[in-house]
Amino acid sequence: MPNILVVEDSPTMRQLISFAMKRIANSKVVEATDGVDALKKLSSEKIDLILADINMPVMDGLKLVSLVRGNSAYKSIPIIIITTEGAEEDKKKAIAIGANAYLPKPIQTQELIKLVNSIIGG
Amino acid sequence: MEREINITKKADEFLQIFKKGEEFTQELLKENEKLRFRLAQLEDAIERSGDEAKIKLYEDRIKTTEEELNSLKERYRQVEEENKDFAVKYIEVEEENNNLANLYVASYQLHSTLDFNEVLRIVLEIVINLIGAEKFAVLLIEEKTNELVPVATEGMSIANVPKVKFGEGIIGTVAKEGESYFSEHIHNRSNGSEEEPIVGIPLKIKEHVIGVIAIYSLLAQKEKFSNIDYELFNLLAGHAATAIFSSRLYTQSERKLTTIQSFLDLLKEKPRR
Numbered sequence: 001m002p003n004i005l006v007v008e009d010s011p012t013m014r015q016l017i018s019f020a021m022k023r024i025a026n027s028k029v030v031e032a033t034d035g036v037d038a039l040k041k042l043s044s045e046k047i048d049l050i051l052a053d054i055n056m057p058v059m060d061g062l063k064l065v066s067l068v069r070g071n072s073a074y075k076s077i078p079i080i081i082i083t084t085e086g087a088e089e090d091k092k093k094a095i096a097i098g099a100n101a102y103l104p105k106p107i108q109t110q111e112l113i114k115l116v117n118s119i120i121g122g
Numbered sequence: 123m124e125r126e127i128n129i130t131k132k133a134d135e136f137l138q139i140f141k142k143g144e145e146f147t148q149e150l151l152k153e154n155e156k157l158r159f160r161l162a163q164l165e166d167a168i169e170r171s172g173d174e175a176k177i178k179l180y181e182d183r184i185k186t187t188e189e190e191l192n193s194l195k196e197r198y199r200q201v202e203e204e205n206k207d208f209a210v211k212y213i214e215v216e217e218e219n220n221n222l223a224n225l226y227v228a229s230y231q232l233h234s235t236l237d238f239n240e241v242l243r244i245v246l247e248i249v250i251n252l253i254g255a256e257k258f259a260v261l262l263i264e265e266k267t268n269e270l271v272p273v274a275t276e277g278m279s280i281a282n283v284p285k286v287k288f289g290e291g292i293i294g295t296v297a298k299e300g301e302s303y304f305s306e307h308i309h310n311r312s313n314g315s316e317e318e319p320i321v322g323i324p325l326k327i328k329e330h331v332i333g334v335i336a337i338y339s340l341l342a343q344k345e346k347f348s349n350i351d352y353e354l355f356n357l358l359a360g361h362a363a364t365a366i367f368s369s370r371l372y373t374q375s376e377r378k379l380t381t382i383q384s385f386l387d388l389l390k391e392k393p394r395r
Contacts (some may be wrong), residue, residue, distance in 0.1 A: 012231045012247040019223050041262075084250060086343030104343040106254040109220035 001026040003045060007038040007052040007064065008082070013105075017082065019053055020109045024116060035059025039067065042074055049120050054083040054094070062097060069098035078119045082107060089118045137168065221350040224252055225357055232365040236372040241365045242274040245335070251274055253351055254344035255321075255337045259283045262325075262333035262366070263297060270297055270334055278338065293334050296322035300331050302355060308340060308347070323355050325363035332363050 004021045006029055008014040018029045030045050032038035034056040041047070050068065054061040061081055068074045078100040083090070086104035094102050101115055163164045192194045242260060257277035261270040270293055272283035289298040296303050303322035319336035327333070335358060 010247045010251055011234075012227060013251045015231065016224060016227045016252070019227060020220070082253075084256075084341055086341055105251050105341070106344065107224065110216055112184060 001028060002048040003028045003030060003031060004116070005030045005041055005045070005047045005050045007032045007035065007056070007061065009033050009053065009056040013053070013082075016109075017107075017112070020112055021051070021116065023033045024113060024120075035061065035064035035067070038064055039075060039110060042068070042077075047074075047077055049116065050077055050079045051082055051116075052079060054085055055082060056092070062094060065094065065099050080110070080112075080115060082117065149169060149263065151381050221353060224350060225242050225353060226250060228354060228357055228360050232361045235367050238366070238369040241362075241369040245297040245362050245366070246274055246276050248354065248362075249335065249337070252354055253337075254341045255339070256341045257338040258319075259336050259338075260325075260333065260366075261286065262299075263288065263291060270294065273333075283336075292319055292322050293336050294326050296334050296336075300324045300326055300329060302359070304347070321355075323359050325366060327363050327367055332367055335362070360395065 002024070003025055004024075006014055006021065006026055006099045008017060008031075014033070018031060021027055021029045030041050030047065032041045036048070036059045038052065039059075050064075052061040052064055061083065065081070067078050068077060068079060075098075079098065080093045080101045080103060081094045081099045082103045082105060082118075083094075090105075091102040100119060103112060103115065130262070222291045228248045231248070232241065235241060235244070245260055246258075249258055255276070257276065258275070259272045259280070260274040261272050261283070263269070264271050267285075267356040270286040270288065272280050272285070274285055286293045286297075288294055292303055302324065303319070305318075305320040308320045319338050320340070321335075321337035323337075324331045325334060
């Protein structure tokens with residue numbers, strides 16, 4: 001039963017991504033509104049995958065990725081970045097600091113589900 | 123002497139009879155041989171005719187089996203075709219499900235609050251995240267001046283979006299006619315000017331237009347509009363308009379209520395003095 005952490009400040013996108021993730025068999029979705037909230041959720045829940053936006057208040061997605069990768073307890077958790085930043089250099093930067101995949105918005109739900117399944121082995 | 127002649131005669135007769143018996147026996151043996159040969163031929167013929175019957179039977183069976191095999195192959199081909207059709211339909215249903223989920227979420231969010239600013243924020247979120255617009259503005263009609271006034275923007279300063287006269291330019295025409303506008307050159311207009319949007323969506327409550335969403339450029343990765351984008355535009359045209367209108371009314375009534383309440387409180391306080 002994969003626990004998926006959706007980190008997104010936009011309630012619309014958060015709900016949309018959570019909706020899509022709940023369609024993955026036996027998955028449980030945990031929601032966070034920014035990087036700090038995500039770290040709190042990581043400390044209280046066992047998380048198997050993180051889906052994070054980049055542009056968020058309090059702590060952005062890139063900072064979250066670097067903190068997760070620097071923490072021995074969480075560093076093996078796969079991270080998918082979902083963002084409006086579609087430039088190739090943004091993607092390279094995110095991958096360089098430890099993101100496993102990069103999906104520019106607007107997302108195609110089927111594409112996201114396929115990507116998540118390929119990462120968590122669904 | 124006569125007796126001897128008689129005996130000799132009888133012996134000759136006996137010999138003749140014996141010879142005839144021998145000849146008859148020889149004939150019988152020959153006939154028997156012929157019959158044996160004939161019998162062997164008949165047995166052989168019967169045996170051969172049995173093989174032919176078996177061969178015919180086997181040939182019939184092979185023919186039937188081949189026909190069944192061809193029929194099964196045809197059925198298999200049909201089932202494969204049906205499978206392909208089902209796979210295509212499954213993908214279509216999945217896509218439809220996802221599109222409906224997008225529309226549901228957008229609609230749910232639009233009607234989740236009565237706060238005017240919150241509704242505007244949700245409209246911006248939908249246009250950025252679900253449609254993939256980079257620079258856009260929400261303009262509402264000001265009844266007194268008959269102008270479209272920007273109330274929210276993304277990717278551009280609100281000060282850079284000019285007010286538009288009802289019926290003038292692309293935005294004014296969209297507001298007047300209540301029909302969406304889509305430029306033919308959405309790809310080459312990444313730096314669209316604030317005067318000429320690439321998309322204009324009227325915000326309509328039934329046939330009454332209350333404003334326009336004007337999109338000036340799309341995110342670099344957004345190459346074209348898909349069916350779901352047009353569905354979202356339709357949804358925004360109706361639901362965003364209703365949400366904006368009702369939240370504005372609610373905010374205004376709240377403000378009036380607060381004013382009246384303050385006035386009443388003031389009146390109540392007066393007699394005490």
